[in-house]
Amino acid sequence: MSLSRLSVELIPRSPEHLLEDVAQVKALLPAADTLNIPDLRRFALRSYQATDLVRPLFAQAIPHIRAIDIAPDAPLPGAEQEGLSEVLIIHGDPPPDLSYRTYPNSTETIIRRYRKEAPHLKVYAAFDPYRRAPWQELEDVARKKEAGAQGFFTQPVFDLKLFDLCQEWLEGETVFWGLSPVIGPRSRSYWETTNRVIFPNNFIPTLEENIRFAQAVLRTLSQTEGRAYLMPLRVKLENYLPPLLEALN
Template identity: 80%
Template sequence: MSLSRLSVELIPRSAEALAADVATVKAAFPAADTLNIPDLMRFPLRSWDAAALVRPQFGNVIPHIRAIDIAPDAPLPGADQPGLEEILVVHGDPPADLSHRTYPNSTESIIRRYRREAPHLKVYAAFDPYRRAPWKELEDVARKKEAGAIGFFTQPVFDLKLFDLCREWMQGECVFWGLSPVIGPKSRSYWETTNHIVFPRDFSPTLDANIQFAQTVLKELAQEKGKAYLMPVRIKLEQYLPALLDAVA
């Protein structure tokens, strides 16, 4: 058995850096069949433009679209982009640059716009078990599905017990389960402070421990032909990805 989809999340720092990362993924981690690209305000390259750049080298690319950035009368990012088939709509964090204008859109309102104006696109939404009480998050899941989302990308998971519980909650849904290495105390503090992650007591922020955890999750997902995405932030791709090949073979 193997995963039905396996994505790697790449940061669009620049066109040149992105091209280099795509080449590394293709060489070091041929099991990946998809790339997903976040839209980060600190970089000038927008996610949908990055998707257009890398699609000739990597067919399946899913750009993230920030709902709060889309003006009511503005065209939807990627709606008319040749070859684009999938997007992920996230709400988006408020920008650090206060001159950057945002809009009071909900994720659901932008998903509905895509369903009306770009029905050819498959739209995913976010699922975050750490953000709020589970019942509230699952209510959000239901609203996003009603708006037209066909599936979900999770906040990365770091705990096997929570992973099993979330799989129960999301049973029957199309879910890309997130995995991200947390290496060192600064990385751990970032996840705890910014994303409100509660790590298990025996969590070890070492490369070996993170690889072992990812291998365990990927092997479980492979048994049910599930989906996953890998987010190797603050670590070289070639230090993390090749070690997971056996788990997805």
């Protein structure tokens, strides 16, 4: 067996930078069939605009849509966009620039709007096993499903035991499992401080160990035709992506 889908998350810093990364992913990881693109307010290029740029090389591109950015009377980003078939709805963190206006939308509110106003789009939501108690997150999963979410993208996982547990919690759901390298103490501190990640005692923040962990998860997912996405932060794509092919062959 093999993965049913493999996505790579690329940051849209600029059109030129994004297209360079897309070309590298295409060359280095031919097993990847999807891109997912976050929406970061510090960059001018919006996630849904970026999907149009990458579609010549990746027909399946999933933009992240921040719920708090959408005005109640504004059109939904990407709803009328030709070629777009999937979106990932996240709540979104408040921007550092307080002059930028946000709105008190829940993720569920925006999911419902997409399902009603753009029923041709498949809607994903987020799953995060770290930021709060598991029962709270699973209640949130139930609310998102009730609102119309058709699948989930997880926060990156770093622990095989937690990965196994989360698979049980999300059994029967369409899930893209996140994998991201954590290299060095500063990177580890970021995940611990910002995302409340608890790393296993035997976690080693080196590229080699992160590749080994990702290979183990990908092999497990390949056995059930699962889905994964890679978030190659602060690593060179040529160092991180090619070794992962070994787990997919």
